[in-house]
Amino acid sequence: MTAIVITGGTDGMGRALARTYLDRGDTVVIVGRDPVKAATLPEAHFIRADLSLVAENRRVIEEINDRYPAVHALVLCARYFRSTRFVTAEGFEGTFALDYLSRFLLSNGLDRPRVIVNVSGPAPGVPVGRIHWNDLMLERGYDGVAAQMQAGRANNLLGVAFARRHAAGPTRYVLINPGPVSTSFAGEYDPATAAHVAALKRYGAPVEEGIKPIIACVDAPPAEPLSAFLPDARISLSNPSFTPGDAARLDDLTRYLLRPQEN
DSSP: OOEEEEETTTSHHHHHHHHHHHHTTOOEEEEESOHHHHTTSTTSEEEEOOTTSHHHHHHHHHHHHHHOSOEEEEEEOOOOEESSOOBOTTSOBHHIIIIIIHHHHHHHHSSOOSEEEEEOOOOTTOTTOOOOTTOTTOOSSOOHHHHHHHHHHHHHHHHHHHHHHTTTSSOEEEEEOOOSBOOOOOEEOOHHHHHHHHHHHHHSBOHHHHTHHHHHHHHSOOSSSEEEESSSSBOOTTSGGGOHHHHHHHHHHHHHHHGGGOO
């Protein structure tokens, strides 16, 4: 098998996936911020990067395309929760930048991986999981959960737009909501949210169980250009979470937002 690229591959579910494929003898590229955590996976190829920055994503894309011309899978796991609003040096709200813009850039920038598995997304139909079209950066009344849910819905639409744009290509795009998993939950939490996270860690599925649907899609990508799972049950793409008109609107808006960042 050719290279497997995993963002957020130094911790939680991403690390467990990296360990699984390293144990199989595959070439694994992990992208993350912490070289100390990466050192616990010495067989992996580590790219240090802050994926909340557009410029860093572009650097990562260039390095991977140059060094690994054959990528079997891109698995997008990097997330970071913030109870308090944070704005990157490039002017983007932090959750939108890391949880969505990075995935948009990597999905569209890597050279034709066989499968992209985007581990994200609120359950379809969750009311808070919506796009704030008139306030994408959540400058008015920021809420950490709403920010993450917006990013999840945006990733649903990213999958739709990608599949429509690349329908004739070889890449299969898979959206997976892993459900409650006792993973690392990296972030900065207020007391109420921290208590909720502690409960998820106690009662969520073990990481080894949570990664099974991801492994299944990496090993045997679905035949369709786009598919969605919760966590291993199929989600109908006729759900309003995957509205083609919204997908096209967000795709156009994202490309407009990224224009100042282009070289």
